[in-house]
Amino acid sequence: xxxxxxxxxxxxxxxxxxxxxxxxxxxxxxxxxxxxxxxxxxxxxxxxxxxxxxxxxxxxxxxxxxxxxxxxxxxxxxxxxxxxxxxxxxxxxxxxxxxxxxxxxxx
Amino acid sequence: xxxxxxxxxxxxxxxxxxxxxxxxxxxxxxxxxxxxxxxxxxxxxxxxxxxxxxxxxxxxxxxxxxxxxxxxxxxxxxxxxxxxxxxxxxxxxxxxxxxxxxxxxxxxxxxxxxx
Numbered sequence: 001x002x003x004x005x006x007x008x009x010x011x012x013x014x015x016x017x018x019x020x021x022x023x024x025x026x027x028x029x030x031x032x033x034x035x036x037x038x039x040x041x042x043x044x045x046x047x048x049x050x051x052x053x054x055x056x057x058x059x060x061x062x063x064x065x066x067x068x069x070x071x072x073x074x075x076x077x078x079x080x081x082x083x084x085x086x087x088x089x090x091x092x093x094x095x096x097x098x099x100x101x102x103x104x105x106x107x
Numbered sequence: 108x109x110x111x112x113x114x115x116x117x118x119x120x121x122x123x124x125x126x127x128x129x130x131x132x133x134x135x136x137x138x139x140x141x142x143x144x145x146x147x148x149x150x151x152x153x154x155x156x157x158x159x160x161x162x163x164x165x166x167x168x169x170x171x172x173x174x175x176x177x178x179x180x181x182x183x184x185x186x187x188x189x190x191x192x193x194x195x196x197x198x199x200x201x202x203x204x205x206x207x208x209x210x211x212x213x214x215x216x217x218x219x220x221x222x
Contacts, residue, residue: 001168034208043201043212044152055210087152091208095167098152 129202
């Protein structure tokens with residue numbers, strides 16, 4: 001099973017600041033990686049798929065890069081609604097797995 | 108826009124079977140894969156498995172011996188059964204449509220395993 005390790009566990013930032021989240025895979029997932037945002041009491045929401053493609057309706061301040069084992073999600077300027085937990089997920093090999101999440105909290 | 112809604116008991120006793128149903132509205136259940144994903148404090152998000160509209164399935168090996176999924180295309184529903192549950196199976200259970208990525212999710216239902 002591919003293990004996805006996200007860092008940091010918590011990111012404390014202020015609105016307007018840039019957020020950089022990392023996801024590292026235990027083996028190559030090529031570009032079969034997605035990022036999800038989850039707010040309290042809600043289901044995860046797809047942000048990024050195929051490592052770098054924004055899902056429909058996702059603002060341009062969200063971007064992602066990487067391939068193979070190292071991926072980065074960047075939020076260029078945090079809006080109040082962006083404070084949430086972010087998960088990466090791989091679909092390269094069975095079973096599909098998720099990272100443990102990075103919480104972006106208000107500083 | 109397709110909508111998914113989980114339903115089933117919120118409390119299950121240890122060693123019994125957890126049974127959940129996901130009802131799909133706003134679209135056909137045919138020609139898609141349908142997934143179950145759970146989220147617990149201890150293990151985070153965990154993919155349980157998926158079922159195609161034809162009935163073919165793929166399960167997470169860690170749960171395969173205890174999981175059964177089924178689908179009823181006439182009712183636009185699919186179901187999850189997890190047997191021999193323990194406290195470790197306490198989680199929020201989500202159903203989600205597979206469009207290569209998990210684009211559409213249900214709101215989730217909390218299932219607690221306790222006597």
